[in-house]
Amino acid sequence: QVQLVESGGGLVKPGGSLRLSCAASGFTFSDHYMSWIRRAPGKGLEWVSYVSSSGYTIKYAKSVKGRFTISRDIAKSTLYLQMNSLRADDTAVYYCARGLERPTGWLDSWGQGTLVTVSS
Amino acid sequence: SYVLTQPPSVSVAPGKTASITCGGNNLGSKSVHWYQQRPGQAPLLVIYYDGDRPSGIPERFSGSNSGNTPTLTISRVEAGDEADYYCQVWDDSSDHPVFGEGTKLTVL
Numbered sequence: 467q468v469q470l471v472e473s474g475g476g477l478v479k480p481g482g483s484l485r486l487s488c489a490a491s492g493f494t495f496s497d498h499y500m501s502w503i504r505r506a507p508g509k510g511l512e513w514v515s516y517v518s519s520s521g522y523t524i525k526y527a528k529s530v531k532g533r534f535t536i537s538r539d540i541a542k543s544t545l546y547l548q549m550n551s552l553r554a555d556d557t558a559v560y561y562c563a564r565g566l567e568r569p570t571g572w573l574d575s576w577g578q579g580t581l582v583t584v585s586s
Numbered sequence: 587s588y589v590l591t592q593p594p595s596v597s598v599a600p601g602k603t604a605s606i607t608c609g610g611n612n613l614g615s616k617s618v619h620w621y622q623q624r625p626g627q628a629p630l631l632v633i634y635y636d637g638d639r640p641s642g643i644p645e646r647f648s649g650s651n652s653g654n655t656p657t658l659t660i661s662r663v664e665a666g667d668e669a670d671y672y673c674q675v676w677d678d679s680s681d682h683p684v685f686g687e688g689t690k691l692t693v694l
Contacts, residue, residue, distance in 0.1 A: 501683070503629075510688035511621070511629065511672050525682050528587075561628060570676045572619035573683070574640065576628040 468492040468575040470562050475580030482552050482584070488545040488562030488577055495543040499523075499565040501573060502536065502547050504558035504582075514560070515547065518569050525569070530556075552584045588677040590686035597692045598663050606689045608656040608673035616675045618656040620649055624669040632671075633658060660691070668693045 474486040488500070501516040515526045515536040524536055535548040545562050559581050563573035591609040598604040608618060620633040631640050633649035636656065646661045660667055673686040 503685075505623075510670075511623075511685040513683045513685065516682065527682070563629075569681065571617065572631055572634045572674065573621075573629075574631050574634070576630070578628050 468564065470564065470575060470577035472560065472562055472577045472580040475560065475582045477583045477585065478552055479586050480553060480584055483548070483550045484552065484582060486547040486549065486560055486562075486580055486582070488547075490543045490545065490562075490564070493564070495538070496540050497567055499567075499569045500538065500545045501563045501565055502545075502560060503563055503573070503576075504556075504560045505579075506555070506558040509558075512558075516565065516569060517545070519567055523569060549582070552582075554584050556582060557584045558582060587680050588675070588684045590673055590675065590684055592671075592673060592686040592689045594687070595690045595692065597694055598660075599694045600663055600665060602663055604660045604663050604667070604691055606658045606660075606671050606673075606691065608658075608686050610675065610686075612654070613656055613675070614651060614654040616651075618649070618651050619674045620647075620658045621672045621674065622667075622669045623672065624666075629672065663691075663693055665693050667691060 469491045471489045499518045502514040533551045537546045559579040561579045562577045564575040621629040623629045636651040637649040648659045670688045677684045
């Protein structure tokens with residue numbers, strides 16, 4: 467069955483960096499676009515970034531553009547999120563999620579999430 | 587960017603029916619999807635394409651998108667349905683998914 471397992475979260479100071487990973491299994495990783503979504507404390511879900519199945523299309527939310535970089539390793543079936551210049555308002559649980567074959571529609575499988583806390 | 591509005595909270599007695607709405611510009615022309623997020627758990631897709639259910643989702647969960655007001659309906663509500671529910675669409679103009687503000691369902 468489809469499984470997504472995030473890792474790499476933790477406590478980091480403002481201005482610091484962190485790299486999140488999402489190990490995928492149970493499906494052909496390169497056949498789907500993959501997204502990162504976060505949920506800050508007391509807030510709702512916020513889409514962060516996605517990479518298309520081809521890898522050619524990458525999008526970022528305005529709130530993270532220029533600071534976060536999404537990437538993937540097809541051979542390892544792993545999705546990454548490099549987060550730089552972290553701010554307090556980046557504190558959230560970060561989820562990776564599987565989309566369809568092309569960027570549209572819904573997200574049908576989600577990982578359990580990894581907590582990122584930005585605090586001095 | 588595109589904004590989806592939801593009621594912050596809905597309360598319902600066990601065994602009754604809960605309805606959660608989603609508001610946005612010209613929503614009748616979009617496909618709407620719904621997620622359930624129980625406390626401490628990952629979001630779970632419960633409805634896609636306005637009214638389709640993924641395998642494993644009980645028939646008690648249904649969706650509609652008529653009159654420009656998408657609605658998630660949960661029949662015969664159980665204690666285990668207590669969760670946050672989010673609607674989601676794909677915003678063609680910005681080319682990314684957009685989530686609603688979320689609705690906390692409380693089972694009395």
